[in-house]
Amino acid sequence: xxxxxxxxxxxxxxxxxxxxxxxxxxPSDLIKAITQPDRYGPSYVRNFVSSFVPFATAMRQMARSxxxxxxxxxxxxxxxxxxxxxxxxxLMPRRDxxxxxxxxxxxxxxxxxxxxxxxxxxxxxxxxxxxxxLHVGMVGRTIRNVKLDDEQYDDFSRLAGRxxxxxxxxxxxxxxxxxxxxxxxxxxxxxxxxxxxEVARGMMFFKFPSILVDAHTAKVAKRxxxx
Numbered sequence: 001x002x003x004x005x006x007x008x009x010x011x012x013x014x015x016x017x018x019x020x021x022x023x024x025x026x027p028s029d030l031i032k033a034i035t036q037p038d039r040y041g042p043s044y045v046r047n048f049v050s051s052f053v054p055f056a057t058a059m060r061q062m063a064r065s066x067x068x069x070x071x072x073x074x075x076x077x078x079x080x081x082x083x084x085x086x087x088x089x090x091l092m093p094r095r096d097x098x099x100x101x102x103x104x105x106x107x108x109x110x111x112x113x114x115x116x117x118x119x120x121x122x123x124x125x126x127x128x129x130x131x132x133x134l135h136v137g138m139v140g141r142t143i144r145n146v147k148l149d150d151e152q153y154d155d156f157s158r159l160a161g162r163x164x165x166x167x168x169x170x171x172x173x174x175x176x177x178x179x180x181x182x183x184x185x186x187x188x189x190x191x192x193x194x195x196x197x198e199v200a201r202g203m204m205f206f207k208f209p210s211i212l213v214d215a216h217t218a219k220v221a222k223r224x225x226x227x
Contacts, residue, residue, distance in 0.1 A: 069093040069101040072150065092154045097136040099161020125165065128172040132185050136164060136193060143201055144215035152208055160200035167192040 071091035093101035129136065139160045141153050148156060171177050171192055177185060205212050 068104060070104055092150050095138075095154070095157045095161060097138055097161055098165040099158040099163075125168050125172050128177075129168070129189070132182065134186060134189050136168070136189070139197060139200070143204060143211055145218060146211050146214045148211075152204070152211070155207065156200060156204050159203050160197050163196040163200055164193055167196050 070093065072094050073091065096102055139157050141148050143156065168189070171188060177188055180188065
C-alpha cells in the first residue's frame with residue numbers, strides 16, 4: 001500500500017513538472033480548461049483569443065517593459081488591451097494581499113526576451129508568515145452580496161490589503177505571536193484579517209454609498225419574494 005501511494009505521488013510529480021515546463025504551457029492550460037472549465041475556462045479563452053492579435057508576443061513583451069505593473073484582464077477585450085503597449089495602463093493593476101500593485105517582471109537583456117527576473121521578497125512580515133506556514137488571501141469581489149465593479153474592487157483590495165499589512169506588521173513583532181503555538185498563530189492572523197476587512201468595508205460604504213443601497217434593495221426584494 002505504501003509503495004503504491006509513493007508510485008502514484010511520483011507519477012503525479014513527474015507529470016506536473018512536465019506540464020509546468022514553458023514549452024508545455026499551451027497543452028497544460030488546455031487540459032486545465034477542459035477538466036475544470038468553471039475555474040480555468042474563461043482565462044484560457046481570453047488568452048487564446050488575444051494571441052491572434054498581430055505580433056501579440058512581441059507587443060506583450062514591449063507592454064511589460066513600459067508598464068511598471070501587471071494588469072487585471074477580466075474580459076477578452078481586456079486581454080487584448082493588456083498586450084498592447086500604452087493601452088495596458090488603462091486597466092486596473094493586479095494587487096498583492098497587502099493591497100500593493102504587483103510590479104511587472106524585468107527582462108534580462110532588454111524587453112524582447114523570453115527570460116524574466118523577479119526580486120526576492122525580504123519583507124519581515126512575509127517571512128514570518130511563511131515560516132509559520134500561514135497565508136493571507138485576497139478579498140472577495142462582493143460586499144454584502146453586492147458585486148463590485150473593477151474600480152470598486154481595486155479600492156477595496158487596496159484598502160483591505162494595506163490595513164491588513166499594518167496589523168500584521170504589529171502582530172508578527174509581538175512576543176505573543178512569536179511564542180504562540182501554530183494553531184494560535186492562525187487564529188491571531190485570522191482575527192486581524194477579519195478586523196481589517198471590516199474596517200475596509202466601512203470605508204467602502206462611505207466612498208460608495210450605492211453599495212449599501214443595492215444591498216438593502218436586494219435584501220428587501222428577497223424578503224418580499226419569500227412571503
